[in-house]
Amino acid sequence: MQAPKPLRKALLDWYAHARRKLPWREQPSLYGTVVSEFMLQQTQVSTVLPYYDRWLKVFPDFASLAAASEVEVVKQWEGLGYYSRARNLQRLACEVTANGLPDTFDGWLALPGVGPYTAAAIVSIGLDLPHAVVDGNVVRVLTRLYAIESNFSNNASAVKSIAPLADALLAQESPGDFNQAVMELGATVCTKGQPSCVICPWRPYCKAAGRGDPSTFPRIQRRAVVQKSVQRIWLQTAAGLLMERIPDTAKRLAGHYELPLAESCQDFVSINKRPLVIKKRGIANESISEAIHACTLKSGVEPSSCLSAETDLQWIPIAQLESIQISGPHRRWIRGILGTANS
DNA sequence: AACTCGGGGCC
DNA sequence: GGCCCAGAGTT
Numbered sequence: 001m002q003a004p005k006p007l008r009k010a011l012l013d014w015y016a017h018a019r020r021k022l023p024w025r026e027q028p029s030l031y032g033t034v035v036s037e038f039m040l041q042q043t044q045v046s047t048v049l050p051y052y053d054r055w056l057k058v059f060p061d062f063a064s065l066a067a068a069s070e071v072e073v074v075k076q077w078e079g080l081g082y083y084s085r086a087r088n089l090q091r092l093a094c095e096v097t098a099n100g101l102p103d104t105f106d107g108w109l110a111l112p113g114v115g116p117y118t119a120a121a122i123v124s125i126g127l128d129l130p131h132a133v134v135d136g137n138v139v140r141v142l143t144r145l146y147a148i149e150s151n152f153s154n155n156a157s158a159v160k161s162i163a164p165l166a167d168a169l170l171a172q173e174s175p176g177d178f179n180q181a182v183m184e185l186g187a188t189v190c191t192k193g194q195p196s197c198v199i200c201p202w203r204p205y206c207k208a209a210g211r212g213d214p215s216t217f218p219r220i221q222r223r224a225v226v227q228k229s230v231q232r233i234w235l236q237t238a239a240g241l242l243m244e245r246i247p248d249t250a251k252r253l254a255g256h257y258e259l260p261l262a263e264s265c266q267d268f269v270s271i272n273k274r275p276l277v278i279k280k281r282g283i284a285n286e287s288i289s290e291a292i293h294a295c296t297l298k299s300g301v302e303p304s305s306c307l308s309a310e311t312d313l314q315w316i317p318i319a320q321l322e323s324i325q326i327s328g329p330h331r332r333w334i335r336g337i338l339g340t341a342n343s
Numbered sequence: 344a345a346c347t348c349g350g351g352g353c354c
Numbered sequence: 355g356g357c358c359c360a361g362a363g364t365t
Contacts, residue, residue: 037360039360040359041359042348043359043360044358044360047351079350079351080350081349082348084363085348088362088363113363115361115362117360117361117362118361118362136359136361154345156344157344179360187360192357192358193353225356252348252349281349285346287355327350
């Protein structure tokens with residue numbers, strides 16, 4: 001390995017002037033660090049920014065978050081995805097409010113929603129403890145720096161393989177800045193498609209840049225995408241729009257509302273043959289096509305008789321759509337359809 | 344080790 | 355349209 005010392009200095013000098021002004025950096029606090037790290041799990045900085053600002057206004061500290069209701073917490077998270085993060089963050093707030101803040105890596109790791117990455121980020125940034133983070137950015141930057149040609153079977157094995165390198169490189173005296181600097185480099189310079197090697201502080205040390213093929217790293221096998229298709233209905237009456245509530249016991253989008261599945265309504269609606277619109281969305285390795293069919297009630301059926309305890313169907317007055325939790329794509333689709341209808 | 348969990352940005 | 359993103363929990 002290249003002597004780590006010049007690499008550390010080059011990176012930290014670059015980070016001192018190139019780092020983006022982000023709210024959790026401008027007004028640093030342990031609470032802000034924890035909130036930002038939860039939001040940033042599998043989510044890009046630009047997406048997180050508005051959520052972070054609003055979150056700190058509504059829940060300014062651990063105690064206020066611990067005291068909030070779960071519905072309120074998930075409502076503030078709406079649209080950000082991976083809702084277990086919100087519930088885990090609140091459980092964490094309850095635990096630290098009751099038992100105090102951990103001061104070790106293992107102490108943070110034991111809290112809900114905190115894995116190896118998040119624990120290392122929190123203790124390095126918030127407590128100056130020397131733990132290296134390994135996320136997607138770090139994997140990309142280090143596999144390029146050393147031109148590691150291993151074909152990793154998945155992301156987890158790449159992280160595991162890169163961890164010792166990250167530990168060896170870590171600047172022990174400023175672990176928080178070093179960790180953020182590597183990730184900042186990955187996010188702004190050593191990007192996936194076309195890295196900006198000419199402005200990279202590690203250009204003189206980078207094996208992949210020297211060879212001219214940095215964008216071919218890391219080499220990680222991706223899972224095949226599974227195609228799925230779903231039929232949904234659009235049924236609007238004087239009572240409002242028919243929506244289906246996803247049970248609290250569901251793993252995905254528990255407690256959220258979506259447009260009803262056609263199979264939940266087949267007993268009482270007539271479905272127009274041609275769908276109103278066909279939308280697509282992705283969830284992890286699934287590509288889901290959702291056809292939305294405009295419907296009418298079968299003759300003689302009253303709106304109230306559509307509702308039953310088994311299906312979780314509810315009439316939502318149009319004016320109240322904003323105040324319930326709706327999955328992000330469905331909220332956009334509904335706005336689009338209502339907007340088209342009104343114009 | 345494999346699966347599940349959202350949504351948005353980007354080429 | 356495919357890929358990726360400051361990952362963690364469950365099985």
